[in-house]
Amino acid sequence: MKLKICAGSNCTLLGSLSILDQIDDLKEIISEDAENYRDEGLEVEVIKCLGYCKETNEQVAPVVVIDGEPMFNATSQAVMEKIVNKIRK
Amino acid sequence: MKESYVDLINIRRQVFARIAKMAYEGTDLSELGKTCYEILPGEVATYRDSIFRERAIIDERLRLTLGLNARKPTEYHRVTDGINEVDVDETRFVEPLVNVITSACEACPTKAYYVTDNCRKCLAHPCTNVCPTNAVSIGKNRAIIDQDKCIKCGRCKETCPYSAIVKYERPCAAACGVNAIESDYLGRAQINRDRCVSCGSCIIQCPYGAISDKSQIYQLIKALKSNNHMYAIIAPSFLGQFGPLATPAQIFEGIKQLGFEDVVEVSLGADITTIREANEFLEKVPNEIPYMGTSCCNSWALMVEKLFPDQYEYISDSSSPMVYTAKYIKEKDPDARITFIGPCISKKLEALREEVKDYVHFVITFEELMGMFVAKGIELSEIEVSDEIKDASALGRGYAIAGGVAEAVKNTALKIDPSREINVEGVSTLHECVKLMKVAKAGKKKGYLLEGMACPGGCVAGPGTIASYNRVKKAVTEFKNKAAIKSPLDNEIIDERLRNKSEKKEN
Numbered sequence: 090m091k092l093k094i095c096a097g098s099n100c101t102l103l104g105s106l107s108i109l110d111q112i113d114d115l116k117e118i119i120s121e122d123a124e125n126y127r128d129e130g131l132e133v134e135v136i137k138c139l140g141y142c143k144e145t146n147e148q149v150a151p152v153v154v155i156d157g158e159p160m161f162n163a164t165s166q167a168v169m170e171k172i173v174n175k176i177r178k
Numbered sequence: 179m180k181e182s183y184v185d186l187i188n189i190r191r192q193v194f195a196r197i198a199k200m201a202y203e204g205t206d207l208s209e210l211g212k213t214c215y216e217i218l219p220g221e222v223a224t225y226r227d228s229i230f231r232e233r234a235i236i237d238e239r240l241r242l243t244l245g246l247n248a249r250k251p252t253e254y255h256r257v258t259d260g261i262n263e264v265d266v267d268e269t270r271f272v273e274p275l276v277n278v279i280t281s282a283c284e285a286c287p288t289k290a291y292y293v294t295d296n297c298r299k300c301l302a303h304p305c306t307n308v309c310p311t312n313a314v315s316i317g318k319n320r321a322i323i324d325q326d327k328c329i330k331c332g333r334c335k336e337t338c339p340y341s342a343i344v345k346y347e348r349p350c351a352a353a354c355g356v357n358a359i360e361s362d363y364l365g366r367a368q369i370n371r372d373r374c375v376s377c378g379s380c381i382i383q384c385p386y387g388a389i390s391d392k393s394q395i396y397q398l399i400k401a402l403k404s405n406n407h408m409y410a411i412i413a414p415s416f417l418g419q420f421g422p423l424a425t426p427a428q429i430f431e432g433i434k435q436l437g438f439e440d441v442v443e444v445s446l447g448a449d450i451t452t453i454r455e456a457n458e459f460l461e462k463v464p465n466e467i468p469y470m471g472t473s474c475c476n477s478w479a480l481m482v483e484k485l486f487p488d489q490y491e492y493i494s495d496s497s498s499p500m501v502y503t504a505k506y507i508k509e510k511d512p513d514a515r516i517t518f519i520g521p522c523i524s525k526k527l528e529a530l531r532e533e534v535k536d537y538v539h540f541v542i543t544f545e546e547l548m549g550m551f552v553a554k555g556i557e558l559s560e561i562e563v564s565d566e567i568k569d570a571s572a573l574g575r576g577y578a579i580a581g582g583v584a585e586a587v588k589n590t591a592l593k594i595d596p597s598r599e600i601n602v603e604g605v606s607t608l609h610e611c612v613k614l615m616k617v618a619k620a621g622k623k624k625g626y627l628l629e630g631m632a633c634p635g636g637c638v639a640g641p642g643t644i645a646s647y648n649r650v651k652k653a654v655t656e657f658k659n660k661a662a663i664k665s666p667l668d669n670e671i672i673d674e675r676l677r678n679k680s681e682k683k684e685n
Contacts, residue, residue: 096421098551098558101644102191104184106421110646135422137559164184 093154097138111165194549201399267400282388285365296342305334353383355608377477378641402437413520415578418653423559445570447503449666454496456591478630504537521640543642572661580606580636584629604629
């Protein structure tokens with residue numbers, strides 16, 4: 090599973106670092122309970138601004154791209170749910 | 179903790195970015211009334227019971243961010259009242275710094291023990307048996323605590339086999355290390371000015387975002403637009419604050435792009451504080467003063483001044499790293515106007531002091547700075563840089579982490595006079611600082627160097643930070659280890675006379 094978390098200015102202002110922290114914590118939850126998760130790698134990459142917020146006046150930050158699909162106004166709980174749904178047995 | 183208060187943090191930061199944008203674009207402040215509609219569009223509430231209340235609270239936040247007082251709920255005021263006084267290019271700041279936004283406060287009950295649904299009215303009912311005031315009885319559905327009789331000793335909670343009794347405390351009051359949170363006639367939080375030391379704990383702990391400090395970003399940006407000689411000094415905890423991709427050099431360059439002429443590490447001032455405190459300690463302890471307290475944390479120093487006035491003379495006379503860094507710049511450019519950027523809100527008060535106000539002209543937090551980057555459309559990770567930053571020693575860069583100040587001072591004092599034995603004790607959080615001062619006042623810390631920091635774990639956990647404690651601590655340690663020089667005594671930027679004064683004693 091591939092996760093890209095935007096660390097552009099707007100996303101950093103509106104909480105992308107806390108999503109990153111929560112995912113670190115989720116990795117711990119997974120490793121403590123490893124037999125219930127598939128052995129699929131969780132690849133987390135911090136990326137530069139993708140420019141979505143500059144194209145619109147709508148609020149989109151923070152942006153997280155999960156397996157190629159962008160999630161706008163991402164929250165840690167929504168991102169973690171996607172990960173867990175995908176890799177929990 | 180702070181990381182999981184996402185909605186609240188985002189409201190606060192959106193207001194910073196919005197005010198910064200208004201300042202950069204030169205928006206007429208008389209239009210402030212419509213800003214809350216831009217931040218919260220539509221007619222459906224997102225965070226609270228009604229969107230009207232949400233907007234009223236945003237209005238108060240906008241005012242506080244402009245440096246104005248929040249409005250009294252009992253008097254008629256427009257959101258723009260007083261706006262002309264703050265539409266200037268210098269700090270216009272009226273105390274108090276820390277304010278309860280009364281319309282946001284939910285008047286949480288004060289500290290109490292409660293019995294929850296877990297209670298099974300068990301036959302043993304040890305809760306009633308251990309209560310020293312006979313305040314617990316078994317009611318129809320569960321045990322009942324008579325709040326008038328309860329002395330809050332917590333014995334019932336400890337003994338219950340079903341974890342049915344919980345301790346309840348208002349988060350603002352629980353966070354306050356100096357008991358400054360009281361209640362107004364409606365039970366809402368009210369801050370006792372005689373006790374508050376502006377550490378900012380209650381601001382970040384209130385789950386309703388009902389407490390806020392004031393900002394100077396609007397006036398700062400006006401100054402950046404109209405003045406030259408603007409300098410920024412950045413606190414040692416800046417590492418990692420602006421995202422994992424932004425390097426220290428990119429952060430410095432980004433700050434320059436906001437309109438600053440130059441940026442200097444406050445760790446340089448920390449090196450100067452270290453040398454001065456080391457000399458002061460060697461000269462005065464234990465003959466002139468029984469122990470010496472560090473002076474760099476303003477909330478710690480204020481706490482001693484307010485709660486232990488007879489001990490205040492034992493706090494070091496050396497100025498804080500912020501002040502020495504500013505003085506260093508002022509010597510090179512007498513027309514300099516200097517902005518401190520840090521994790522701390524207490525520095526906003528320190529900068530108002532008579533002996534400081536001519537050196538430090540603005541104080542903003544990392545969060546507020548991030549709002550400025552967003553308003554100006556600066557992407558730190560995309561800036562091309564080549565310079566390395568080398569203002570300070572490793573010990574100076576360590577000031578941001580609890581224990582770092584005492585380590586630097588002890589290490590340096592021992593270099594100056596290796597024959598001395600120096601005992602050190604350091605605490606962080608205001609609760610612990612108060613405890614330590616009680617022990618020191620009782621005469622049990624003779625010969626000690628006492629380091630006090632108001633934030634848990636040091637400045638890296640300050641109320642104005644963006645990144646989490648662990649992330650920043652790691653980044654600060656990395657940057658510290660990268661420093662080309664290890665000791666402040668080898669920092670050639672610092673006046674030779676000060677460093678030599680120290681060396682002479684060695685011979």
